[in-house]
Amino acid sequence: MNPADAPHPDSGAVDSLNIDTMTLAEFEHYLPHFFAAYNGRISDNPRFAKLLAAYPDCAALVRDLEYIAETARNLLEPADEPSDAVWSGIQSRLQSVVPEPEPQAPALEPKK
Amino acid sequence: MALDPTTTGVLAAPETAQHRRNLPIAGEAEALERARAGDPDAFSILYGMHKRRVYTLCLRMLGNVTEAEDMTQEAFLHLFRKINSFRGESAFSTWMHRLTVNLVLMHLRKKGLTLISLEETMNPSDEDSIRRDYGSQDPLLAGAVDRLTLERAVAQLPPGYRMVFLLHDVEGFEHNEIAEMLECSTGNSKSQLHKARLKLREILRHSPASAEILKRKETEP
Numbered sequence: 001m002n003p004a005d006a007p008h009p010d011s012g013a014v015d016s017l018n019i020d021t022m023t024l025a026e027f028e029h030y031l032p033h034f035f036a037a038y039n040g041r042i043s044d045n046p047r048f049a050k051l052l053a054a055y056p057d058c059a060a061l062v063r064d065l066e067y068i069a070e071t072a073r074n075l076l077e078p079a080d081e082p083s084d085a086v087w088s089g090i091q092s093r094l095q096s097v098v099p100e101p102e103p104q105a106p107a108l109e110p111k112k
Numbered sequence: 113m114a115l116d117p118t119t120t121g122v123l124a125a126p127e128t129a130q131h132r133r134n135l136p137i138a139g140e141a142e143a144l145e146r147a148r149a150g151d152p153d154a155f156s157i158l159y160g161m162h163k164r165r166v167y168t169l170c171l172r173m174l175g176n177v178t179e180a181e182d183m184t185q186e187a188f189l190h191l192f193r194k195i196n197s198f199r200g201e202s203a204f205s206t207w208m209h210r211l212t213v214n215l216v217l218m219h220l221r222k223k224g225l226t227l228i229s230l231e232e233t234m235n236p237s238d239e240d241s242i243r244r245d246y247g248s249q250d251p252l253l254a255g256a257v258d259r260l261t262l263e264r265a266v267a268q269l270p271p272g273y274r275m276v277f278l279l280h281d282v283e284g285f286e287h288n289e290i291a292e293m294l295e296c297s298t299g300n301s302k303s304q305l306h307k308a309r310l311k312l313r314e315i316l317r318h319s320p321a322s323a324e325i326l327k328r329k330e331t332e333p
Contacts, residue, residue: 032305033302035305035306036287060252063254064252065309065310068309069281069309072262072281073282074259074262076282076284078165078168079168080164081163082164086184086185087156087163090159093185094189097189097192099148100193100197102196102197
């Protein structure tokens with residue numbers, strides 16, 4: 001079967017795959033799932049050591065993708081500031097906004 | 113039926129992202145209490161505390177200043193309307209992020225933008241294959257990408273890739289949460305994220321800022 005046609009594995013199935021005997025095409029197919037299953041980091045996972053040692057360019061790709069994901073975490077901190085017009089717009093509409101009352105828990109039916 | 117962005121399709125963000133967002137802000141709890149009691153000055157304080165995060169999130173998701181400002185305005189007005197439904201089960205900033213993400217997604221759906229192309233995901237083109245990345249002897253990207261360079265590269269991603277990348281790698285949502293938000297499968301979310309990172313690698317390798325550093329790395333002994 002063409003690896004691209006293989007079904008998406010769940011995390012349990014990923015654990016049971018034999019990585020050492022995989023072809024590059026199979027590794028390519030499963031790579032998004034490996035990243036997802038191992039918290040975005042596989043380059044220092046012993047399960048992948050043999051395959052990555054056999055394919056240095058593949059190992060470089062994996063490390064680049066890990067680096068991109070790690071660098072992305074720095075973007076959580078805000079970078080931009082809205083113009084003053086945003087608050088002016090909010091203020092002008094705020095007078096017509098009425099906070100909705102706190103949602104009440106549904107009343108329990110009386111015991112029969 | 114009108115959808116409620118405070119609840120629609122978004123589960124709790126994962127602990128790591130929550131932890132990063134949950135750092136206490138001095139005076140926030142008091143401002144929240146006063147806002148719930150209808151004090152308009154308290155809304156101003158809450159806006160000042162959260163405007164940059166909300167606006168940055170909108171701008172990255174939408175890629176357009178005017179739309180981002182409109183959505184920021186809508187997000188805060190929605191917040192003021194729904195302030196009493198915040199029960200403190202998660203940090204206020206996490207609640208605010210969920211609300212904002214859902215508002216933006218609802219806005220994009222109204223515009224008719226397909227957030228995830230299922231067909232494209234299930235039948236990746238040769239262009240998207242990572243195999244073309246093998247065989248190169250380029251130096252690693254590590255150390256060659258600063259925040260601004262990455263920010264610019266993310267802005268160049270196609271909307272579907274950008275959305276999943278922002279939600280997962282920046283905002284810290286899990287694939288099952290993203291799948292629910294974007295109404296796709298978790299496999300789809302993983303696949304889109306992977307393609308987004310591959311595309312970013314390609315963009316970053318060719319960006320002038322990174323290329324200069326990579327060139328130096330290549331010539332280093």
